[in-house]
Amino acid sequence: MEEKRNKELLLEIKDLSVKTGDKQLLYGVNLNVKEGEVHVIFGPNGSGKSSLVSAIMGLPNYEVVSGDIRFKGKSILGLGLTERARMGIGLAFQHSPVVEGVSVDILLRAIAKDKKIVHEITKETDLKKHLNREVNVGFSGGERKRGELLQLLAQSPQLVMFDEPDSGVDVENMGLIIKIVRKLLQKDLPIMKRKNCGIIVTHSGTILEKIHANIGYVMIGGRIVCSGSPLDIFDQIRTNGFARCAKEARENERFQL
């Protein structure tokens, strides 16, 4: 009871099915994330991981067919991107678009409620030299990932979703990225003081070595097929690939039928 009182349930996903055009992307996904928790979603390419975080963010083309997404106790299905972002939902995109003509500085000032932090966060992400550059134009892979985190630092969301934060990142950038992800997830605060929560989408899992997550899931074919300790799951995947999970998923399906 005490746990429940102190740690509010922030994100509640119930039986969520999502499609784009005629193609169904997610089938009956359930997920509950409380304050201070970090959940990790593994899965091969095309398994629906990005679709899930995109649907939570409210990106167009992700049409909810059934089920519900609740944030801070309220259904957000009727809300647009802006409202969801302003409620405290943030997403570090896997493939962020280039935004010609808009400098990083101008964008950060448009995002941040407190303009004074701009200087500090650009220093933290080692992007001071990029302030006057156009957003993502000519950025390297690592710079793009850091740029995403920089924008999230400006936005300061309570539910922070990272879509493949570690893919295509070299060792040099990795340390910095981990440091900022930790900050966004308030990992350096005592557990009971953490108010933020996170969802990390990854197919490699490298980032888990430095960031402790509470629960891991494997997603295959638009379904969450298993869940458990993130490091256990990661070990399994490293040893057996996703094949075993897939097999279990098929068996599960048969069982359900």
Next chain:
Amino acid sequence: MKDSNYDKKLKEEISALDRVGFDTKGETERSGSFLVIDNKEEESLSREDELIILPITLALKEYPWVKDLLFSIVNKDKDKWTKMVAEEEQIVGSFIYVKEGVKVQFPTQSCFFLHNEGFDQILHNVIVLDPGSKLDVITGCTTGNLVTRGRHISVTETFVREGASLSYTMIHDWGAKTVVYPRTAIKVEKRGSYTSNYVALTKVGEIQSNPVAYLSDEATVKFSSIIYGRPDSLIDMGSRAILKGRGSSAEIISRVVSKRSRIISRGYIEGGNEGTKGHMECNGLLLDKKSSIYAVPELEASHIDTELSHEASIGKIAGEQLNYLMSRGLDEESARSLLIRGFLEGGIKGLPRNIQDRIDAMIRKATSKESI
């Protein structure tokens, strides 16, 4: 009869001309100043010995050679509007002249101001930069606060002599129903350079302007235009570069945004000698279903050894970019405003600081959430 109230109002309006870059308060460094109100030359002032700024009538008296320049590169029979200028008995206009080798540090400002409703402002301007000289000019064209109708008809002939360099920035901020027909030609002699920056971001009835530059050996020209077509405006704007001299080059860049307006964005480069190079970029952004942009990039090669290229695109604001900004908490109008501003800002870069600042401020105002 003009009363004191009229004079007071006029004074107020003149002091507000800084919106088109014309500083009447002495806040920005200017090398000289020229102001026409309706058809009267109100001010012609130079702060440099070797920079001559005069009403064209006085220039004709003081420098007899100016007579030969009139209608030497703009054909007086070109159209109805050039004929109107040619037929004026009392010519009105500016003469800006920089003597040989003089590099003028601060910009010269000029302003053509339509103050009376329904007035026909008819002008003939001449700019001459003698060999090796350098000048930045900022020209603002605007109407009084209450003026909606009126016509501005002008001929401007510019001569950039050998090795001279002129940067010419023009800001149009006309009344909602004003019609504007400037006829402009520029002759750029050997190794001379001419940079034109054109800004039109406010409502206008009709603008039709197609400046043409004739280039001698190794001369260069760059035309940049940023245009924001407002509801019911018709803007036909295009730059032409005739690369007659060996190794001459031209660049034409235009960024046009249409909001329930029609914009014709033209560009023409003729490569007519060996080693000539020309490049054109016409980018258009449509803001709604009632907007139209007609981009006409034209290249003509009349010599085997010329390199000409163009890129043209017209589209709407990319949904992906809009969603990206909105996912950070920006509302749709703010996100659109940022993207339109960025699109226009990309059109003009690298001007002298106090001119660039002025243009950036105008773009910010024109693309603010309230005005898009």
